[in-house]
Amino acid sequence: MDFKNFKGHKIQILLACLMSGLMIACTPATDVTPDEYVIGEKLDRVHGLNLASGHEPTSVALFDETIRKIHLFNLQNMSMAASFSVRNPEAAHYLLQHDDGNYILDLTTKSVALIQKTGRQILDPVKMVGNPLSAAFSSALGYAVLYYDTRSVGILKVSDQGEAQSSWVGGPLLDGNATVACGDISPDSRGRMILALSEYGKNDQIAIVDLPSTLENRSWVIEKQFVLPFSQVAWLAPLSDPDYILLRSQNKIALVQLSTGTVIDELALDQATVEKYSKRYSPHILMRNFAAEVSVDSLQLVYVTGAKLKVITLAKQPRTVVQSNLDIDRDEWTFIDRIGGAADGHSNANELKTNRTLTRYSLSSLATQQNFPLHDGTQIELSPSFLFTLYPNELGKASRTNILSEEVVEIAGFNVGWL
Amino acid sequence: MSHSKKILFSCLLVLFGPFLHASTFVGNGGNMGDIELQVAIQQIRDAILNLPDAAQPCQCELDEDDHPVCETLKSLTEDQQKYCGDVLQKQRTELLELLAKADRIQFRWSDEDLKVMEMGRPLSVDALANYEQQEILIQRNRFLSSSAHERIFLLSHELLHLAPWEGKPIKDEQNSGPFQEVQGGRHLLNAVAAQVVVQSYRKDLFDKYEGALNRSQNTKSHWLEAFAGISHQSEKTTSLTIEDFQNLRLAYRYHWDRLGVGLRFDTSRGTKTLFTRTKAEEQRQKWGVGLNYRIVLGSNPLTVWGQSHLILAAYLEMLQSRYKLDDGEVELQDGATAPGATVGCTYYTPARGGLWFSLGVEYSSFDYSYKGFSTLRSFDEKSRLGSVNLGVSYGF
Numbered sequence: 001m002d003f004k005n006f007k008g009h010k011i012q013i014l015l016a017c018l019m020s021g022l023m024i025a026c027t028p029a030t031d032v033t034p035d036e037y038v039i040g041e042k043l044d045r046v047h048g049l050n051l052a053s054g055h056e057p058t059s060v061a062l063f064d065e066t067i068r069k070i071h072l073f074n075l076q077n078m079s080m081a082a083s084f085s086v087r088n089p090e091a092a093h094y095l096l097q098h099d100d101g102n103y104i105l106d107l108t109t110k111s112v113a114l115i116q117k118t119g120r121q122i123l124d125p126v127k128m129v130g131n132p133l134s135a136a137f138s139s140a141l142g143y144a145v146l147y148y149d150t151r152s153v154g155i156l157k158v159s160d161q162g163e164a165q166s167s168w169v170g171g172p173l174l175d176g177n178a179t180v181a182c183g184d185i186s187p188d189s190r191g192r193m194i195l196a197l198s199e200y201g202k203n204d205q206i207a208i209v210d211l212p213s214t215l216e217n218r219s220w221v222i223e224k225q226f227v228l229p230f231s232q233v234a235w236l237a238p239l240s241d242p243d244y245i246l247l248r249s250q251n252k253i254a255l256v257q258l259s260t261g262t263v264i265d266e267l268a269l270d271q272a273t274v275e276k277y278s279k280r281y282s283p284h285i286l287m288r289n290f291a292a293e294v295s296v297d298s299l300q301l302v303y304v305t306g307a308k309l310k311v312i313t314l315a316k317q318p319r320t321v322v323q324s325n326l327d328i329d330r331d332e333w334t335f336i337d338r339i340g341g342a343a344d345g346h347s348n349a350n351e352l353k354t355n356r357t358l359t360r361y362s363l364s365s366l367a368t369q370q371n372f373p374l375h376d377g378t379q380i381e382l383s384p385s386f387l388f389t390l391y392p393n394e395l396g397k398a399s400r401t402n403i404l405s406e407e408v409v410e411i412a413g414f415n416v417g418w419l
Numbered sequence: 420m421s422h423s424k425k426i427l428f429s430c431l432l433v434l435f436g437p438f439l440h441a442s443t444f445v446g447n448g449g450n451m452g453d454i455e456l457q458v459a460i461q462q463i464r465d466a467i468l469n470l471p472d473a474a475q476p477c478q479c480e481l482d483e484d485d486h487p488v489c490e491t492l493k494s495l496t497e498d499q500q501k502y503c504g505d506v507l508q509k510q511r512t513e514l515l516e517l518l519a520k521a522d523r524i525q526f527r528w529s530d531e532d533l534k535v536m537e538m539g540r541p542l543s544v545d546a547l548a549n550y551e552q553q554e555i556l557i558q559r560n561r562f563l564s565s566s567a568h569e570r571i572f573l574l575s576h577e578l579l580h581l582a583p584w585e586g587k588p589i590k591d592e593q594n595s596g597p598f599q600e601v602q603g604g605r606h607l608l609n610a611v612a613a614q615v616v617v618q619s620y621r622k623d624l625f626d627k628y629e630g631a632l633n634r635s636q637n638t639k640s641h642w643l644e645a646f647a648g649i650s651h652q653s654e655k656t657t658s659l660t661i662e663d664f665q666n667l668r669l670a671y672r673y674h675w676d677r678l679g680v681g682l683r684f685d686t687s688r689g690t691k692t693l694f695t696r697t698k699a700e701e702q703r704q705k706w707g708v709g710l711n712y713r714i715v716l717g718s719n720p721l722t723v724w725g726q727s728h729l730i731l732a733a734y735l736e737m738l739q740s741r742y743k744l745d746d747g748e749v750e751l752q753d754g755a756t757a758p759g760a761t762v763g764c765t766y767y768t769p770a771r772g773g774l775w776f777s778l779g780v781e782y783s784s785f786d787y788s789y790k791g792f793s794t795l796r797s798f799d800e801k802s803r804l805g806s807v808n809l810g811v812s813y814g815f
Contacts, residue, residue, distance in 0.1 A: 066694075067694065079794070080795070393746050393747075393748055393749045394693070394694040394695065394697045394746040395697055395746045395751060396749070397748065397749050412749045412751070413744075413749060413751045414793070414795075416744065416751065416792040417793035417794075417796050419657075419659060419693055419694075
């Protein structure tokens with residue numbers, strides 16, 4: 001070191017520090033959001049209604065937070081079909097339901113129960129090796145995958161009538177040194193799970209797991225595996241075309257073709273933060289972009305169409321989106337936003353129950369088809385056509401609102417049966 | 420008559436026997452006018468008992484001069500006054516015996532006009548004495564409409580007819596001593612009776628029995644009643660069961676003697692909180708018909724205890740209830756109808772002017788269901804309520 005020029009170095013060092021500080025301050029935060037590094041969706045993001053696009057549910061199950069029971073409503077004639085007591089009623093309960101309402105998977109952060117519509121309950125149908133962190137579910141295939149906070153993965157096969165047929169718990173280490181980062185069940189009919197694997201010092205991999213064989217062999221059976229050209233895949237979503245997945249790595253959103261193992265399209269995320277990941281019904285990502293060419297408060301919708309990533313910018317959308325349903329086939333984008341989000345900026349529609357508004361756009365034109373506020377304090381579920389609302393009334397009150405016509409059918413008093 | 424008919428007839432006789440004979444016995448407190456009669460008899464007895472040992476001439480003293488009975492005494496000559504006093508003194512023991520022994524004399528009520536033939540013409544009278552049968556027949560309405568001193572005057576006069584004087588009864592149409600006119604007997608007995616009234620005044624006997632006369636009497640036939648009370652059910656049969664109610668009752672009773680029939684209407688309301696903030700309210704209305712049985716607690720009807728009584732009641736009732744649930748936004752209602760029964764016992768204590776105060780306990784039983792609240796279940800209530808009621812009644 002040239003001590004003669006030390007004073008000048010000091011100024012340079014100071015300037016360098018100042019510049020670094022400014023750069024850090026201006027760079028969007030890249031903290032891990034609650035939706036990342038999980039299989040399926042985090043428990044507080046799972047939805048009772050999890051149908052594929054184009055299907056209208058006939059029933060909906062909700063955990064009534066007022067009287068701490070599970071209600072199964074018939075959506076067609078708006079009536080109470082059944083109501084169930086739960087284990088640990090004081091805990092938060094998250095539900096996954098069979099498309100025809102034959103059974104409900106009741107999840108808490110401590111336990112799992114399989115509740116058949118007859119009321120019979122199978123407690124912990126899959127071994128509890130930790131606290132469930134997230135869950136992936138395919139009603140059509142009867143597979144539920146639990147991801148524990150210990151990073152183990154529990155796989156459960158359920159019959160159409162709600163009988164637990166087999167289960168197995170595997171560790172996160174699938175192949176060599178690669179461990180599970182995130183994943184979800186593929187919508188194809190073969191019972192496959194797509195996992196992103198990460199390994200220290202290497203690019204991430206995609207592994208396609210054969211669920212039936214894995215359950216049968218009680219060890220991971222990998223049908224196909226390939227290496228991605230990047231690392232830190234935090235979130236992935238299989239598309240309705242089972243040959244594609246949408247994923248987000250450290251600084252990219254990418255569309256990947258499974259059959260070829262190649263990245264078809266990608267989008268840099270250098271100056272953007274993700275506001276919402278959504279897998280319903282067409283997987284998509286909502287982000288805020290801080291690039292100079294994007295106006296302040298713009299919301300960007302990223303989705304896949306024609307094997308390409310597409311970005312739509314909605315200017316001046318300062319409200320936080322807490323639930324987003326994109327249905328490309330029906331040309332509908334429905335979301336619920338609110339003024340202010342949760343502390344982590346990633347709340348869901350049933351977490352903060354005030355100042356929420358439902359908006360539906362035509363995806364192709366962004367023409368507003370509907371926009372109305374939601375009742376404060378209510379639990380909601382969205383189907384393609386209906387908003388189901390459960391009010392915080394002790395005696396019980398629920399309504400089904402046609403999103404386009406706003407026609408409301410209401411029932412009340414169903415909790416009296418629990419008096 | 421078949422065996423079963425004999426049994427039925429016997430039961431009816433036991434049940435209604437008291438009413439069939441009630442009007443033929445007088446003075447036991449069970450008939451209208453009995454209290455007034457007993458008070459008058461008691462006042463006559465007390466007046467005679469308190470006579471001076473030596474005979475006193477029949478006359479009013481200064482402070483009694485304005486009294487109507489003094490008119491009778493003022494018209495007496497000095498001999499008649501003395502003779503009147505002697506008769507009263509000498510008949511004193513006989514009169515007391517007549518009044519003391521129940522088998523010596525019988526009082527009978529008549530609700531018909533009483534007439535006697537006097538000097539060939541019918542004469543309307545308030546009472547009649549029959550010496551041979553030792554009986555006094557009293558026209559009830561006129562007796563009750565008379566003042567207290569008029570009753571003493573009337574009864575004393577008739578009693579003197581039943582007490583032999585010089586071996587035979589004194590008749591109205593005879594002369595006696597210095598009472599030499601055609602109706603000298605009547606004049607004499609009126610003078611003696613007036614002296615008994617004067618003696619009653621001297622001994623404050625009217626004030627003494629004023630309370631007994633004004634006290635409400637349990638012999639009334641018609642009773643209008645109002646009650647307020649609380650009910651409690653200790654055992655919950657459903658989660659909707661409300662344990663505590665406030666009650667109001669309006670009732671009418673008709674009594675012959677001990678037995679009576681009644682009609683009553685009850686309304687009650689109970690509330691409680693379900694879950695944490697749901698208000699539950701049940702309103703119940705009952706119509707009931709039933710039987711009442713009266714038990715008089717004391718033997719002397721001139722006392723409070725002698726008028727106090729218990730009513731044992733058994734009612735068949737029809738319940739109409741309405742249950743409302745309200746959590747602040749959702750309001751639900753359902754109703755139910757059911758027959759049931761209530762039994763109870765009420766203690767009545769007399770006030771004045773026909774008014775009574777009462778304290779009663781009851782037990783009621785109703786089974787009914789609320790089916791309209793939930794398609795998943797119905798609420799089968801088994802209402803077993805114990806009640807305490809305070810009441811005010813008017814007997815007339």
